[in-house]
Amino acid sequence: MDVYRPSTTHLRVLPRRFYQASVLSVARDLLGTYLVRTVATRDRQEPGSGIEYRLVARIVETEAYHESEPASHSYRGIRPRTEVMFGDPGHAYVYFIYGMHYCFNVVCEASGIGSAVLIRAVEPMHGEAVMRSRRPAARRPQELTNGPAKLAQAFGITRDRDNGKDLVSSDIRICAYRDEPAHSVNRTGRIGITKARDLDWRFTIAGNPYVSKKRTR
DNA sequence: AGAGCGATTGCCT
DNA sequence: GGCAATCGCTCTG
Numbered sequence: 001m002d003v004y005r006p007s008t009t010h011l012r013v014l015p016r017r018f019y020q021a022s023v024l025s026v027a028r029d030l031l032g033t034y035l036v037r038t039v040a041t042r043d044r045q046e047p048g049s050g051i052e053y054r055l056v057a058r059i060v061e062t063e064a065y066h067e068s069e070p071a072s073h074s075y076r077g078i079r080p081r082t083e084v085m086f087g088d089p090g091h092a093y094v095y096f097i098y099g100m101h102y103c104f105n106v107v108c109e110a111s112g113i114g115s116a117v118l119i120r121a122v123e124p125m126h127g128e129a130v131m132r133s134r135r136p137a138a139r140r141p142q143e144l145t146n147g148p149a150k151l152a153q154a155f156g157i158t159r160d161r162d163n164g165k166d167l168v169s170s171d172i173r174i175c176a177y178r179d180e181p182a183h184s185v186n187r188t189g190r191i192g193i194t195k196a197r198d199l200d201w202r203f204t205i206a207g208n209p210y211v212s213k214k215r216t217r
Numbered sequence: 218a219g220a221g222c223g224a225t226t227g228c229c230t
Numbered sequence: 231g232g233c234a235a236t237c238g239c240t241c242t243g
Contacts, residue, residue: 063224071224073239081239099236101225118224137227149225192224 004181005125008054011036011175016168019089019108023115026108027064028203032183034058034175035122037155039130055130055155057122057145059174060208063190063201065105067114070195074114084164085114092172094152094163101149104157106167106174120148120191120202123210131155147212183208 011034019026037055065072067085073095074085084093085107093105093116105116122145124131131144131154138144145151152158157172167174184206189197191214204211 065224073224076240079239095224096238097223098225099223099238103224105224120224147225190224194223 006034006056006177006179008056008126010178011056012178013168013173013175014090016088016090019106019167020110021108023064023066023108023117024201026106027062027117027201028185028187030059030062030106030117030119030174031185031203031205032058032177032180034125034177035119035151035155036173036175037157038171038173039156040171053127053130055127056125057151057155058125059119059121060123060205061119061121061211062203063118063120064203065116065118065201066109069199071190071193071199072114072116074116078114082114085116087111087164090167092157092162092165092167092170094157094159096159097149102152102158103148104152104155104162118148119151121146121204121208121210121212122151123208124154142210146210 035057038052040052067074073082078086084091087107088111089108091107093107094102096102103118105118107116109115124145135144135154145154162172165172186204186206187200188202189200190202
C-alpha cells in the first residue's frame with residue numbers, strides 16, 4: 001500500500017471566506033487541511049535561477065480563542081500585540097511566549113472581532129528533512145511537530161518574519177486537498193491554560209499520532 | 218518602575 | 231513528575 005502523500009498540485013488555497021466564520025467552526029474545519037510554507041532559495045552555481053521547495057503538513061489539532069473569554073489574548077482589547085487578531089480574517093497571528101517560543105494562529109471571524117485559531121499540531125507530508133534540521137531535539141518523528149512551538153520551529157515561523165501575513169497570498173498558506181480522506185473529530189478542553197477551563201474549544205483528529213501530549217495540570 | 222506570569226519545551230531525577 | 235529557561239505584556243503603585 002502506498003504511503004499517503006498528497007500531491008502538491010492537488011492542493012488549493014483556502015479562500016478568504018473560509019476564515020470569515022465563527023472561530024469554533026473554523027477551528028473544527030481546519031482539521032485535515034494543509035499548512036504550506038514555500039521557501040525560495042538561490043542556486044549557488046547559477047545565481048538568479050529560482051529554486052523553491054515546500055514544507056507541507058496536515059493540521060491535526062487546533063484550539064479556538066475569542067475576545068469574549070479570558071484565556072484569549074484579545075480579551076483585554078486591541079493592543080499592539082493583539083492588533084492582528086482584530087484585523088481581517090485569513091491572516092497569521094504569531095506570538096512570543098515563555099521568553100523563547102513562537103505559536104502560530106489563524107485570524108478568523110469578521111474584521112473588528114478579536115478571534116483566532118491556534119494550530120497546536122500538524123503531521124508532516126513533505127520537507128521532513130528540513131524540519132528535522134530545525135528540530136535537533138526531536139527523537140521520534142512525532143516530536144517534529146506535535147506541539148504549537150514545535151511546529152513553529154519546524155516551519156521556521158517567527159513573529160518578526162510572519163506575524164500579520166496573509167494566508168491567502170503569502171509564502172505561508174493553508175490549503176485543502178482534493179482527495180483528503182474523512183476523519184472523526186474529538187473535542188476537549190484547551191491545553192496549558194488556567195482560565196476558562198470549562199470550554200471544550202480544542203479539536204483533534206481522532207487517533208492521529210501527531211496530536212500533542214496532554215500534560216497534567 | 219517593578220513584580221508576576223504565561224495558549225511551552227526539554228532535560229533531569 | 232519536577233523544574234529551569236527567558237522575556238514581553240499586564241497590572242499595580
